[in-house]
Amino acid sequence: MAPVAGPFAKDRFRPRIVGVVLVALGLVIALIIVPAQTLQLGRAVMQPAALPMACGLAMVLCGLAIVLKPMPDSGSAMLVPVTGAVTLALISYFGMRGLGFVIMAPALVLLMMLYMGERRWLWLGVGTLLVPLGIWLCFVVLLGRQLP
Amino acid sequence: MDAALAGLADAMTLGNLLWVLAGVVLGQFVGAVPGLNAPMAIAIAVPFTYALNPLAAIAFLVGINKGGTVGGAVPAILINTPGSADSAATALDGHPMAVAGQPRKALKLALFSSITGDTFSDIVLITVSTSLAVLALRAGPAEVMALMIFALAIIPGLVGGSMVRGLAAAFLGLLLSTVGLDQASGTPRLTFGMIDLYDGLPLAAVAVGVLAVGEIFRQIFAMRPPPRTAGDDGQAGAIASGAGEADQQLTLREFVALRVTLLRGAVIGTLVGAVPGAGSSAAAFLSYAEAKRRSPTPERFGKGAPEGVAATESANSAVVGSNMIPLLSLGIPGNVTAALILGAFIIHGIQPGPLLFQEQAQLVYALFGAMIMANGMNLVVGLVGLRFWTVVVRAPATLIYPVAFLFCIVGTHVVTNSMLGVAIMLCFGVLGLLMRLFDFSVVPFIIAFFIGPNFELAVIQFLVVSGGDPAFLLGRPVALALLVLSVLALWHFGFRAHPAKKSGDGAD
Amino acid sequence: MLKVGYGHRMLVAAGIAAVTMLTQPDAALAEWSPQRPIQLLIGFNEGGGADALARLVADNIEGSRGWTVVPINRGGAGGGVMATLLRNAAPDGHTIGMGVTTTFSNNPFFNEGMDYSPEDFDYLATIARSQMVLVAREDAPFDTLDELAETARERGSLTVAVMGPDMERVADMIADHYDIDLRVVPTRGGAEVLTQILGGHVDAGFNGGAHHQYIRSGDMKVVVNLNSEPLMVTPEVANLRDHGIDYATNIFFQFQAPAGLPDDVREALATAIDEAVNSDGVRQLAGERMEMQLGNLGPEALSAMIMDDARISARLAGTE
Numbered sequence: 001m002a003p004v005a006g007p008f009a010k011d012r013f014r015p016r017i018v019g020v021v022l023v024a025l026g027l028v029i030a031l032i033i034v035p036a037q038t039l040q041l042g043r044a045v046m047q048p049a050a051l052p053m054a055c056g057l058a059m060v061l062c063g064l065a066i067v068l069k070p071m072p073d074s075g076s077a078m079l080v081p082v083t084g085a086v087t088l089a090l091i092s093y094f095g096m097r098g099l100g101f102v103i104m105a106p107a108l109v110l111l112m113m114l115y116m117g118e119r120r121w122l123w124l125g126v127g128t129l130l131v132p133l134g135i136w137l138c139f140v141v142l143l144g145r146q147l148p
Numbered sequence: 149m150d151a152a153l154a155g156l157a158d159a160m161t162l163g164n165l166l167w168v169l170a171g172v173v174l175g176q177f178v179g180a181v182p183g184l185n186a187p188m189a190i191a192i193a194v195p196f197t198y199a200l201n202p203l204a205a206i207a208f209l210v211g212i213n214k215g216g217t218v219g220g221a222v223p224a225i226l227i228n229t230p231g232s233a234d235s236a237a238t239a240l241d242g243h244p245m246a247v248a249g250q251p252r253k254a255l256k257l258a259l260f261s262s263i264t265g266d267t268f269s270d271i272v273l274i275t276v277s278t279s280l281a282v283l284a285l286r287a288g289p290a291e292v293m294a295l296m297i298f299a300l301a302i303i304p305g306l307v308g309g310s311m312v313r314g315l316a317a318a319f320l321g322l323l324l325s326t327v328g329l330d331q332a333s334g335t336p337r338l339t340f341g342m343i344d345l346y347d348g349l350p351l352a353a354v355a356v357g358v359l360a361v362g363e364i365f366r367q368i369f370a371m372r373p374p375p376r377t378a379g380d381d382g383q384a385g386a387i388a389s390g391a392g393e394a395d396q397q398l399t400l401r402e403f404v405a406l407r408v409t410l411l412r413g414a415v416i417g418t419l420v421g422a423v424p425g426a427g428s429s430a431a432a433f434l435s436y437a438e439a440k441r442r443s444p445t446p447e448r449f450g451k452g453a454p455e456g457v458a459a460t461e462s463a464n465s466a467v468v469g470s471n472m473i474p475l476l477s478l479g480i481p482g483n484v485t486a487a488l489i490l491g492a493f494i495i496h497g498i499q500p501g502p503l504l505f506q507e508q509a510q511l512v513y514a515l516f517g518a519m520i521m522a523n524g525m526n527l528v529v530g531l532v533g534l535r536f537w538t539v540v541v542r543a544p545a546t547l548i549y550p551v552a553f554l555f556c557i558v559g560t561h562v563v564t565n566s567m568l569g570v571a572i573m574l575c576f577g578v579l580g581l582l583m584r585l586f587d588f589s590v591v592p593f594i595i596a597f598f599i600g601p602n603f604e605l606a607v608i609q610f611l612v613v614s615g616g617d618p619a620f621l622l623g624r625p626v627a628l629a630l631l632v633l634s635v636l637a638l639w640h641f642g643f644r645a646h647p648a649k650k651s652g653d654g655a656d
Numbered sequence: 657m658l659k660v661g662y663g664h665r666m667l668v669a670a671g672i673a674a675v676t677m678l679t680q681p682d683a684a685l686a687e688w689s690p691q692r693p694i695q696l697l698i699g700f701n702e703g704g705g706a707d708a709l710a711r712l713v714a715d716n717i718e719g720s721r722g723w724t725v726v727p728i729n730r731g732g733a734g735g736g737v738m739a740t741l742l743r744n745a746a747p748d749g750h751t752i753g754m755g756v757t758t759t760f761s762n763n764p765f766f767n768e769g770m771d772y773s774p775e776d777f778d779y780l781a782t783i784a785r786s787q788m789v790l791v792a793r794e795d796a797p798f799d800t801l802d803e804l805a806e807t808a809r810e811r812g813s814l815t816v817a818v819m820g821p822d823m824e825r826v827a828d829m830i831a832d833h834y835d836i837d838l839r840v841v842p843t844r845g846g847a848e849v850l851t852q853i854l855g856g857h858v859d860a861g862f863n864g865g866a867h868h869q870y871i872r873s874g875d876m877k878v879v880v881n882l883n884s885e886p887l888m889v890t891p892e893v894a895n896l897r898d899h900g901i902d903y904a905t906n907i908f909f910q911f912q913a914p915a916g917l918p919d920d921v922r923e924a925l926a927t928a929i930d931e932a933v934n935s936d937g938v939r940q941l942a943g944e945r946m947e948m949q950l951g952n953l954g955p956e957a958l959s960a961m962i963m964d965d966a967r968i969s970a971r972l973a974g975t976e
Contacts, residue, residue: 037338038338046604048330048337051323052337058316062313074587084368088553092574110389123544127263135555139562198711285854288852333821343732424847480850495705502869503873612839613858614841
């Protein structure tokens with residue numbers, strides 16, 4: 001099988017890691033998390049744990065299949081995107097919770113635009129001032145909703 | 149007949165027309181902005197309609213609902229950030245079309261397909277809704293369970309990439325759909341003691357996170373464009389701007405050539421939409437699968453095949469109309485949007501159900517009139533809108549994605565009324581990014597997540613009703629056939645077609 | 657243990673309320689008024705009938721009192737999310753909640769992780785009662801509960817669709833009483849129960865209002881009344897006690913506040929809500945459109961009823 005796998009072991013190394021992670025995740029879910037987070041009922045057609053546990057075990061099987069027959073994947077770089085995304089998520093959550101929309105929304109957009117390399121004042125102005133103001137006017141003033 | 153004419157006359161007033169127009173414009177707008185969506189707009193709009201007369205109120209809400217499905221295709225096609233599971237399938241071929249330089253053509257195709265599907269299901273609704281509703285009632289736990297198994301079996305093999313990874317994604321989605329109070333026993337599952345999770349992970353937060361924010365993260369952090377030269381604006385979604393005007397036209401001949409695909413999509417959408425609880429988000433994929441299976445060139449699917457867009461958009465829009473079938477004739481809502489509209493009906497003194505056509509025939513026909521108007525408006529507003537959105541998307545990517553991200557945060561906060569919802573949305577954004585980086589399709593994940601609760605309940609109901617006796621299935625031929633097809637589909641995708649498909653994929 | 661019918665209490669409470677209002681028209685109004693907007697936590701999501709009801713009452717209070725009432729939807733966990741937030745709010749009259757009786761009388765006993773108890777709240781008013789029944793398709797071979805039991809014995813078992821664990825316990829009581837086998841089919845709610853019945857997938861099912869139109873259209877019949885009072889639409893149908901099963905459901909849409917409200921605040925809030933509940937708009941929506949039985953029990957009768965039901969729930973939960 002795996003006719004397209006290249007001659008280089010590197011091709012298969014990453015998928016194998018993915019497979020191992022999937023197996024580990026499935027095992028943790030099926031053997032630790034699900035039993036701890038569901039109740040055993042005296043009388044039930046299907047125990048509440050049945051479906052989540054089956055899903056965990058199925059993920060183990062999928063992981064095994066990937067380990068055994070690794071197919072090369074896109075091989076995208078992951079360190080920068082994942083740390084970047086996690087950082088952005090943390091900043092937006094704690095920023096919005098702590099400082100509120102009015103302060104955080106312009107700051108957040110500015111941060112992202114600068115990171116992406118935008119330096120033109122016009123577009124920076126639109127993103128950091130005009131759009132948050134529009135959102136605020138629409139939801140808070142017009143609709144009377146709460147923003148963070 | 150008098151009631152029908154009187155009802156239609158009631159509908160055709162300038163006031164109603166303006167309300168429908170307002171609803172359609174609003175619906176298309178919220179559908180097109182990543183992070184906002186039509187159910188959200190309807191939920192917020194319902195209290196504002198108390199002051200209106202019933203017909204204007206319903207016309208407005210129906211307008212939002214119909215506009216939302218048309219609008220939903222816009223971000224899916226232009227920047228690959230579908231706002232809901234319904235339009236996730238549209239992105240599969242719509243976005244590649246846009247990348248290949250035909251964004252406006254893809255949008256037009258989506259719009260016309262949408263209107264076609266919607267009009268078809270409205271005609272079915274207006275003409276045979278009562279008998280179709282009675283037919284749909286015969287779909288019991290066995291049929292619903294079998295339909296969902298079928299959807300889960302075909303979707304991982306459908307969306308390209310690795311079948312095994314697609315399956316793994318589907319199981320993860322199914323797993324996460326079990327968070328919350330178990331519907332059968334009412335006991336908490338995987339909630340880690342948080343009462344806010346008792347109703348499960350909020351659908352909107354998960355969908356926006358995985359489908360939109362995951363892609364936004366990827367665009368910001370993984371697709372960071374090289375330093376630009378002065379003339380390049382760095383368009384969002386890597387849309388090539390070189391294509392000539394001729395390439396952007398959708399000729400009548402091209403559209404008519406898609407008639408079979410369109411009709412099939414409309415029929416699938418109408419049937420699935422008419423069965424309450426069958427999972428309307430699966431309809432688009434069933435239609436897509438069928439179009440791909442019947443195509444002489446299935447390998448083009450996922451790379452910008454117009455049939456792919458036509459199949460999904462006609463099906464997911466047909467669902468919108470046919471969801472009204474069980475809603476009007478039985479008073480049973482098929483999905484979240486239908487439940488919201490049912491609430492609005494009751495508030496405005498309309499009691500959907502078996503007596504509706506007898507007691508309030510004139511109002512029902514007025515509603516049908518409003519729906520027809522909404523379809524017309526959808527077309528007009530959509531044609532203007534697609535020009536508008538193709539201009540908007542010409543703004544630099546450095547503006548589009550940050551702003552889209554902000555809208556996702558705001559939209560989620562508005563829907564869930566809490567920062568916890570935003571936190572969940574962001575976590576699923578990171579998950580969506582990881583899945584994209586490691587070639588796990590987000591589509592099987594989100595579909596499994598959406599139909600998970602209904603699927604589990606259908607299995608339990610089936611076990612109770614059948615008494616655990618497999619022979620029960622012999623009396624349910626439709627369910628049996630679907631189960632057999634599921635096994636065949638798994639075999640087909642998983643073993644037979646798999647190597648061939650891989651080598652095809654490897655060619656890019 | 658016998659339960660007192662709440663019908664009498666409701667009449668008495670309504671009478672007392674009417675008398676109080678006649679004799680001291682302005683006293684209660686002048687006592688207390690809020691210092692800032694009142695937050696109304698609605699235990700339902702946006703868009704439904706219950707949400708509409710809560711917002712309509714809020715509108716009415718704003719109109720009649722000049723207070724500002726801000727509705728906030730906090731649905732989820734059968735009202736549990738609303739109840740948890742409400743319990744943790746200050747008992748100063750600026751946070752009140754709208755929900756359903758069983759959120760307080762049942763959920764804390766049967767659902768794990770509900771971090772509140774019925775004593776954590778001051779109960780203010782009810783809007784209307786949702787009358788629970790067991791229904792079957794018109795062509796079912798039984799008309800009464802006794803006949804249903806007989807059919808179950810003949811066939812070995814029957815399937816019954818329930819809207820949630822509460823009704824599953826009622827099905828168990830019926831099955832125990834007659835010593836029959838009732839197979840419980842869980843559903844997503846009342847509307848789906850009706851679908852399953854109409855489609856012939858189950859033999860009977862529980863419902864609390866949406867079935868009225870099917871009774872009137874002749875597609876369904878009521879097998880037994882689960883309430884202590886006669887039903888509005890079909891008053892002749894017997895209730896569980898008539899069949900020797902000592903149980904009745906009490907499901908009201910109601911208002912409550914965190915426990916420990918000062919007396920003048922509770923009085924002012926209860927009076928304001930009572931007036932709103934008796935306004936034309938609310939009566940029309942709850943009574944005519946949602947087809948519920950109208951009536952405000954008043955704070956005392958409502959508290960007593962919830963405490964009684966809570967004791968029954970505690971007993972049932974203990975024996976399970």
